[in-house]
Amino acid sequence: MNTLEEKQKEVAEKYNSEHFREQAHRVVDLLADYIAQSTQNREERMFCYDTPEKMYQKFKTDFREPAPYEEDVLIKDILKDVTQLHHPHYLGHQVSSPLPSSALADFCAALLNNSNCVYEMGPVACGIEKSVIDWLCSKIGFDESSGGFLTSGGSLGNLTALLAARQSKVPYDIWQEGVEKDNLCFLVSSQCHYSVKRAVAIMGLGNKNAIPIPVNENFQTDLKELEKAYNRAHQEGKVVLGVVANACCTATGSYDDLEGIGKFANEHNLWFHVDGAHGAPALLSETHKHKLKGIERADSVVWDAHKMMMTSAIVTGVLFKNADNAHHIFSQNASYILDRNQKNNWFDFALQTLECTKPFMSLKVYASLKLYGEKFFGDYVDYVYQLTSNFAEYIKQSDDFELAVEPQSNIICFRYIKSSQNLNELQISIREKILKSEKFYIVKTELNGNIYLRCTIINPHTKFEHLMELVEAIRKFAK
Amino acid sequence: MNTLEEKQKEVAEKYNSEHFREQAHRVVDLLADYIAQSTQNREERMFCYDTPEKMYQKFKTDFREPAPYEEDVLIKDILKDVTQLHHPHYLGHQVSSPLPSSALADFCAALLNNSNCVYEMGPVACGIEKSVIDWLCSKIGFDESSGGFLTSGGSLGNLTALLAARQSKVPYDIWQEGVEKDNLCFLVSSQCHYSVKRAVAIMGLGNKNAIPIPVNENFQTDLKELEKAYNRAHQEGKVVLGVVANACCTATGSYDDLEGIGKFANEHNLWFHVDGAHGAPALLSETHKHKLKGIERADSVVWDAHKMMMTSAIVTGVLFKNADNAHHIFSQNASYILDRNQKNNWFDFALQTLECTKPFMSLKVYASLKLYGEKFFGDYVDYVYQLTSNFAEYIKQSDDFELAVEPQSNIICFRYIKSSQNLNELQISIREKILKSEKFYIVKTELNGNIYLRCTIINPHTKFEHLMELVEAIRKFAK
Numbered sequence: 001m002n003t004l005e006e007k008q009k010e011v012a013e014k015y016n017s018e019h020f021r022e023q024a025h026r027v028v029d030l031l032a033d034y035i036a037q038s039t040q041n042r043e044e045r046m047f048c049y050d051t052p053e054k055m056y057q058k059f060k061t062d063f064r065e066p067a068p069y070e071e072d073v074l075i076k077d078i079l080k081d082v083t084q085l086h087h088p089h090y091l092g093h094q095v096s097s098p099l100p101s102s103a104l105a106d107f108c109a110a111l112l113n114n115s116n117c118v119y120e121m122g123p124v125a126c127g128i129e130k131s132v133i134d135w136l137c138s139k140i141g142f143d144e145s146s147g148g149f150l151t152s153g154g155s156l157g158n159l160t161a162l163l164a165a166r167q168s169k170v171p172y173d174i175w176q177e178g179v180e181k182d183n184l185c186f187l188v189s190s191q192c193h194y195s196v197k198r199a200v201a202i203m204g205l206g207n208k209n210a211i212p213i214p215v216n217e218n219f220q221t222d223l224k225e226l227e228k229a230y231n232r233a234h235q236e237g238k239v240v241l242g243v244v245a246n247a248c249c250t251a252t253g254s255y256d257d258l259e260g261i262g263k264f265a266n267e268h269n270l271w272f273h274v275d276g277a278h279g280a281p282a283l284l285s286e287t288h289k290h291k292l293k294g295i296e297r298a299d300s301v302v303w304d305a306h307k308m309m310m311t312s313a314i315v316t317g318v319l320f321k322n323a324d325n326a327h328h329i330f331s332q333n334a335s336y337i338l339d340r341n342q343k344n345n346w347f348d349f350a351l352q353t354l355e356c357t358k359p360f361m362s363l364k365v366y367a368s369l370k371l372y373g374e375k376f377f378g379d380y381v382d383y384v385y386q387l388t389s390n391f392a393e394y395i396k397q398s399d400d401f402e403l404a405v406e407p408q409s410n411i412i413c414f415r416y417i418k419s420s421q422n423l424n425e426l427q428i429s430i431r432e433k434i435l436k437s438e439k440f441y442i443v444k445t446e447l448n449g450n451i452y453l454r455c456t457i458i459n460p461h462t463k464f465e466h467l468m469e470l471v472e473a474i475r476k477f478a479k
Numbered sequence: 480m481n482t483l484e485e486k487q488k489e490v491a492e493k494y495n496s497e498h499f500r501e502q503a504h505r506v507v508d509l510l511a512d513y514i515a516q517s518t519q520n521r522e523e524r525m526f527c528y529d530t531p532e533k534m535y536q537k538f539k540t541d542f543r544e545p546a547p548y549e550e551d552v553l554i555k556d557i558l559k560d561v562t563q564l565h566h567p568h569y570l571g572h573q574v575s576s577p578l579p580s581s582a583l584a585d586f587c588a589a590l591l592n593n594s595n596c597v598y599e600m601g602p603v604a605c606g607i608e609k610s611v612i613d614w615l616c617s618k619i620g621f622d623e624s625s626g627g628f629l630t631s632g633g634s635l636g637n638l639t640a641l642l643a644a645r646q647s648k649v650p651y652d653i654w655q656e657g658v659e660k661d662n663l664c665f666l667v668s669s670q671c672h673y674s675v676k677r678a679v680a681i682m683g684l685g686n687k688n689a690i691p692i693p694v695n696e697n698f699q700t701d702l703k704e705l706e707k708a709y710n711r712a713h714q715e716g717k718v719v720l721g722v723v724a725n726a727c728c729t730a731t732g733s734y735d736d737l738e739g740i741g742k743f744a745n746e747h748n749l750w751f752h753v754d755g756a757h758g759a760p761a762l763l764s765e766t767h768k769h770k771l772k773g774i775e776r777a778d779s780v781v782w783d784a785h786k787m788m789m790t791s792a793i794v795t796g797v798l799f800k801n802a803d804n805a806h807h808i809f810s811q812n813a814s815y816i817l818d819r820n821q822k823n824n825w826f827d828f829a830l831q832t833l834e835c836t837k838p839f840m841s842l843k844v845y846a847s848l849k850l851y852g853e854k855f856f857g858d859y860v861d862y863v864y865q866l867t868s869n870f871a872e873y874i875k876q877s878d879d880f881e882l883a884v885e886p887q888s889n890i891i892c893f894r895y896i897k898s899s900q901n902l903n904e905l906q907i908s909i910r911e912k913i914l915k916s917e918k919f920y921i922v923k924t925e926l927n928g929n930i931y932l933r934c935t936i937i938n939p940h941t942k943f944e945h946l947m948e949l950v951e952a953i954r955k956f957a958k
Contacts, residue, residue: 007858007859007861007862008939011859011939014855015565015579015939015940017579018511019579020514020579023580023583024507024583024586025504027587028500028503028504035494035496039496048602052825055602055606056609060609063849063852064852064853064854066849066855067849071580071584078587078603081602082601082603083601092600093597095836097494098590098592100496100498100499101493101502101550104499104554105550106586107582107589108554109791110577110581111579111791112558112561113564113575113577113791114562115574118572120922121562121572122562123526123527123529123560123562124562127534130531131535131538131540134539135541138541152632152635152834153631153834154836155833155834155835156833156834163681175680176680176685176687177661177685178658178680178686179658179661184657193835201654201657204658204684206653206656207654312588312589312838313836314837330677330680345531346535354634354681355793357572357573357785357793367550370545372545373545374542376490376545379490380490383483383487460490
């Protein structure tokens with residue numbers, strides 16, 4: 001049995017700064033080599049498609065004995081099979097190919113571990129978060145009464161925003177008393193992210209009360225259907241708390257008419273929530289910001305930096321037109337209990353976020369913005385949106401392919417059609433073969449009963465030539 | 480207006496591997512220097528206690544123009560005022576002084592950005608997460624039917640576990656239909672973390688239905704009071720869904736009698752949730768694991784690695800005795816809809832976690848466990864728990880101090896009493912002066928109407944001599 005002093009030494013030894021320095025320098029070289037190889041497409045294989053069981057067996061361990069190697073060997077082993085999000089053939093879900101500077105900021109954030117749920121725990125983290133939130137709000141067009149916070153991802157962001165809506169719009173003290181009747185509802189685009197419907201059910205309102213609004217042929221929420229649904233809900237004795245719009249939606253990347261929906265919501269005194277997790281950063285592009293016209297009408301907006309602002313996952317802005325709403329999310333209904341004249345401190349983050357301890361997540365957003373300036377991110381949006389349009393043009397002109405809908409962002413859905421086979425089965429089989437080749441990563445989606453191949457062109461290393469390589473692979477696997 | 484090609488080049492340039500290599504090496508040296516200085520207490524000032532407004536002004540920026548410097552300068556500036564969690568005088572909240580190896584793992588996780596909500600997106604991340612979950616479950620004493628996932632912090636973990644309880648125990652399809660009556664309740668320790676009561680209110684059950692169970696003089700949930708509350712709830716027509724116990728509680732670090740509460744819950748067919756966010760890792764210590772006797776009776780356990788396993792924030796295990804429960808959290812009530820014979824795939828993480836995109840958070844836990852072995856973490860628990868006991872002994876023997884309660888973990892509450900002043904005001908004033916000195920970070924808590932100074936001895940660099948330095952500072956500021 002070790003003495004207390006020996007145990008202290010044993011543990012403290014793992015913090016040895018010179019060991020860290022040596023290992024960290026080695027890991028930096030490994031990561032720099034990874035970036036060089038991956039972005040330049042020097043390796044054909046860009047991920048490992050082994051079965052879950054095989055992957056599990058590979059890493060299964062009882063952790064009884066320390067490994068006979070150090071950090072660099074462990075990381076080298078991870079790098080072998082990792083999914084390379086920096087590879088130009090990474091065309092899958094809406095997860096960024098992180099900027100190296102953002103990863104470096106995360107490294108510092110991880111070591112320093114300054115949380116900001118309480119101001120004292122991380123004054124620097126609080127100052128930086130406020131600075132990022134201010135900027136996000138200003139881009140939306142919110143005035144100085146706005147505010148908000150960063151949180152762990154868009155799903156949690158949507159939940160937190162809808163909790164604010166519930167607090168604000170329910171005509172009794174629902175926080176204290178609970179749901180009294182199953183008649184509280186939200187009107188949500190039928191194309192909204194699954195986390196929106198989930199949030200309504202989590203809050204105890206019932207999945208049935210996330211009432212889906214049909215979309216038009218471009219997968220945008222239909223304004224006439226919105227009005228119909230609103231009237232129907234009223235006739236059924238429901239209390240409509242709010243409307244959720246997409247900017248843009250997940251499946252096809254289509255932007256809702258925020259101006260139209262916002263007007264409707266404002267006129268009927270409904271909470272207006274915009275899920276801008278993917279598409280809000282188009283506000284930084286002079287070419288594309290018109291797609292978000294009306295977003296300033298929102299009561300709350302969710303904006304992910306880990307999608308279209310090239311940071312690592314996860315960091316989401318939850319932004320409120322009226323900052324006070326952020327302070328009443330987890331408390332008694334303001335109108336019953338709180339003194340409206342009481343000042344809400346922006347730096348009391350634990351009162352606003354669902355997390356208690358929260359990572360120093362503002363640093364990576366701040367660092368990239370500070371180093372490159374906001375125009376850089378607008379140029380990035382311009383590039384990937386335009387490349388997606390160009391790809392759509394090619395698809396339309398190819399008689400063996402069919403485009404699902406004109407892309408409005410950097411998400412594109414299309415299918416291979418030159419076949420007598422069942423087309424849905426064909427797309428599934430093509431994608432499976434592509435994944436098995438381990439040379440591309442693409443996904444699929446179902447629209448109106450048809451299955452389409454789906455790409456998010458989110459990696460700035462992807463060029464038109466890489467999309468042509470994908471097209472060739474699809475043609476090969478379709479045979 | 481740049482051409483498309485120029486924009487691509489402009490963006491891709493920021494991924495230049497050689498620029499990254501150079502800057503990352505510089506940042507590594509800055510961080511290694513920080514560790515050396517901070518752990519060795521070479522700097523007296525261990526955080527910056529400027530006002531929120533001043534901190535905000537320091538970092539306020541419009542991000543219009545790129546900064547005229549690079550990553551290293553930005554990080555150097557952050558390091559100046561950061562709260563040094565590695566400083567032996569860091570004695571505040573339950574946030575770890577991260578192991579450098581864990582920060583290095585986070586660095587890789589951030590750059591690689593392999594999420595695992597969908598298996599294909601991160602096969603490696605899925606394999607590693609499963610390996611970590613298996614180990615956590617085995618330490619609890621769960622058998623092979625157990626399972627779970629990692630999530631973004633203990634608060635989200637508690638919410639997710641209680642959602643599973645709601646799905647499992649409510650006698651109607653609450654997911655689809657919503658809360659039908661305000662009679663669904665949980666019995667929760669009056670000392671439980673605020674996130675537990677919040678979770679009950681978030682779920683629409685009403686804050687009033689998080690029924691607090693009084694604690695005994697050691698701040699442990701009182702079994703007789705539990706039974707009384709259960710009977711009273713029944714008489715009032717409430718449906719008791721579950722019981723929440725602490726291992727350990729936040730304020731005083733006391734462990735509930737899990738064996739007793741677990742038996743009670745099992746006998747009455749109640750969901751038994753253990754909030755082990757802080758104290759579950761004591762299972763790794765031969766000396767202290769007896770404090771968690773009975774934890775294997777739990778239906779769900781929350782276990783933070785970013786508190787007592789020395790990783791950076793945030794990574795929390797949400798562990799279920801029956802893995803199937805993790806798969807029904809966000810879906811129709813199993814008994815109504817789901818085919819119980821349908822196999823739930825462990826690797827379908829998005830069905831289980833509230834997050835959609837989730838960081839590669841398993842890597843930092845895996846890396847430290849793999850490199851050091853599990854016994855290392857038990858030794859760490861032994862060290863900080865014993866040091867806290869020794870400090871308590873000193874406090875008890877000092878006639879100018881009073882201990883609130885015998886510490887059962889590494890959290891200690893005490894107050895300075897040699898004064899004719901109002902003692903509550905005195906503790907507040909002492910703490911404020913300590914914070915203003917910027918030489919120590921400690922917190923405070925209220926117990927039975929009295930305010931106590933509160934320390935979490937979580938940094939393995941803290942030795943008895945540092946606690947004596949704190950005692951001297953308190954005596955000085957009490958004058």
